[in-house]
Amino acid sequence: xxxxxxxxxxxxxxxxxxxxxxxxxxxxxxxxxxxxxxxxxxxxxxxxxxxxxxxxxxxxxxxxxxxxxxxxxxxxxxxxxxxxxxxxxxxxxxxxxxxxxxxxxxxxxxxxxxxxxxxxxxxxxxxxxxxxxxxxxxxxxxxxxxxxxxxxxxxxxxxxxxxxxxxxxxxxxxxxxxxxxxxxxxxxxxxxxxxxxxxxxxxxxxxxxxxxxxxxxxxxxx
Amino acid sequence: xxxxxxxxxxxxxxxxxxxxxxxxxxxxxxxxxxxxxxxxxxxxxxxxxxxxxxxxxxxxxxxxxxxxxxxxxxxxxxxxxxxxxxxxxxxxxxxxxxxxxxxxxxxxxxxxxxxxxxxxxxxxxxxxxxxxxxxxxxxxxxxxxxxxxxxxxxxxxxxxxxxxxxxxxxxxxxxxxxxxxxxxxxxxxxxxxxxxxxxxxxxxxxxxxxxxxxxxxxxxxx
Numbered sequence: 001x002x003x004x005x006x007x008x009x010x011x012x013x014x015x016x017x018x019x020x021x022x023x024x025x026x027x028x029x030x031x032x033x034x035x036x037x038x039x040x041x042x043x044x045x046x047x048x049x050x051x052x053x054x055x056x057x058x059x060x061x062x063x064x065x066x067x068x069x070x071x072x073x074x075x076x077x078x079x080x081x082x083x084x085x086x087x088x089x090x091x092x093x094x095x096x097x098x099x100x101x102x103x104x105x106x107x108x109x110x111x112x113x114x115x116x117x118x119x120x121x122x123x124x125x126x127x128x129x130x131x132x133x134x135x136x137x138x139x140x141x142x143x144x145x146x147x148x149x150x151x152x153x154x155x156x157x158x159x160x161x162x163x164x165x166x167x168x169x170x171x172x173x174x175x176x177x178x179x180x181x182x183x184x185x186x187x188x189x190x191x192x193x194x195x196x197x198x199x200x201x202x203x204x205x206x207x208x209x210x211x212x213x214x215x216x217x218x219x220x221x222x
Numbered sequence: 223x224x225x226x227x228x229x230x231x232x233x234x235x236x237x238x239x240x241x242x243x244x245x246x247x248x249x250x251x252x253x254x255x256x257x258x259x260x261x262x263x264x265x266x267x268x269x270x271x272x273x274x275x276x277x278x279x280x281x282x283x284x285x286x287x288x289x290x291x292x293x294x295x296x297x298x299x300x301x302x303x304x305x306x307x308x309x310x311x312x313x314x315x316x317x318x319x320x321x322x323x324x325x326x327x328x329x330x331x332x333x334x335x336x337x338x339x340x341x342x343x344x345x346x347x348x349x350x351x352x353x354x355x356x357x358x359x360x361x362x363x364x365x366x367x368x369x370x371x372x373x374x375x376x377x378x379x380x381x382x383x384x385x386x387x388x389x390x391x392x393x394x395x396x397x398x399x400x401x402x403x404x405x406x407x408x409x410x411x412x413x414x415x416x417x418x419x420x421x422x423x424x425x426x427x428x429x430x431x432x433x434x435x436x437x438x439x440x441x442x443x444x
Contacts, residue, residue: 116416123343123345158444162430187433187434187436188430188433188434189426189429189430189433190338190429190433191338193340194340194426194429196422197422197423197425197429198426200418200419200422201419203419204384204419205443207411207416207419208384208410208411208443209443211409211410212409212410214409214443217443218443218444219441219442219443219444220444221430221431221436221440221441222380222381222439222441222442
């Protein structure tokens with residue numbers, strides 16, 4: 001049968017959720033585990049194992065846990081499931097483990113003032129910084145997908161996910177990861193130099209959610 | 223009857239579309255004319271009269287035309303329906319005419335590079351500049367409403383409109399203008415210092431539309 005043939009040909013790829021013990025990492029792990037083998041990473045191997053057990057429980061599929069660099073090394077794709085831009089030292093430590101691989105950045109630099117969110121004044125983006133240090137194929141994605149909704153694994157999603165990447169080929173690789181989660185539609189938002197506009201949607205949406213009583217706001221392009 | 227009583231009490235307010243001879247100005251004029259008296263403004267009174275005739279034809283309601291300052295002076299609310307930030311001289315010339323009135327800025331500063339759009343590197347927003355020169359109540363709104371869809375007056379809209387304003391009271395005034403157009407939902411996005419994030423949604427959406435074959439893209443917050 002065609003489907004069996006396809007399955008034989010296409011080995012499941014492994015995704016590492018680097019720093020993936022928070023809500024976004026766990027939520028993505030649980031949702032991605034249907035189409036990918038998944039390893040949750042943490043600086044601490046014991047915390048990674050705990051988070052992996054939780055992601056396994058949520059997804060009903062076995063999810064592995066490992067220290068961050070080990071998780072990245074064991075995987076074909078790394079998602080940096082961390083809330084803010086790590087130091088160059090931390091990124092540097094990942095560099096050999098992600099060489100030649102796709103790295104996906106959902107990182108959103110944010111400041112808080114008087115209870116509202118904004119992007120820091122720096123003109124560039126977290127994704128550009130990640131790409132410049134890691135020197136591999138980088139796409140930015142998942143910024144506006146509410147972690148809390150990912151964690152409700154029984155809940156149907158219906159969100160658009162803006163993706164930046166310097167080439168259409170890298171976009172296509174990242175879009176395949178996004179669209180492996182039912183209800184997420186990837187949309188190409190241009191090269192990494194456009195990432196700031198995409199990353200800024202998150203503080204903007206968080207404000208809109210807070211000021212208008214919309215819980216876990218996300219977007220659809222219509 | 224209560225409705226008659228209400229209508230007697232509530233005199234229709236007049237809105238000026240300053241620089242309103244382009245698609246956004248005409249589209250807003252046509253859509254706003256159901257709930258407001260409307261004057262289309264232009265630097266040139268003859269062009270304003272032509273645009274007013276076109277807006278009257280589109281809306282089926284009489285729309286006036288006048289030179290910009292005259293249009294603003296004759297109105298209770300001024301919408302700056304101009305594509306890019308005017309010079310301080312042009313803003314200064316409007317200042318006496320809009321004193322004590324609500325001014326709505328849909329202005330989106332944009333740059334084009336290799337066929338894609340981005341916000342200029344300047345850290346602040348058009349709305350903040352407008353507010354600092356005009357020194358009256360300013361709200362930013364309408365950035366992501368496609369002018370082409372407004373012009374199709376028979377077409378039902380279903381868009382969210384993010385609005386910034388320094389107080390909830392000024393937001394409420396601007397939100398009343400937005401929600402007078404059926405199918406537009408105003409959402410408060412915080413004070414004017416948040417306007418850059420709102421203004422940046424437009425180049426971002428234009429890129430997404432262009433790169434993914436979505437005609438006249440807009441957004442809904444879900």
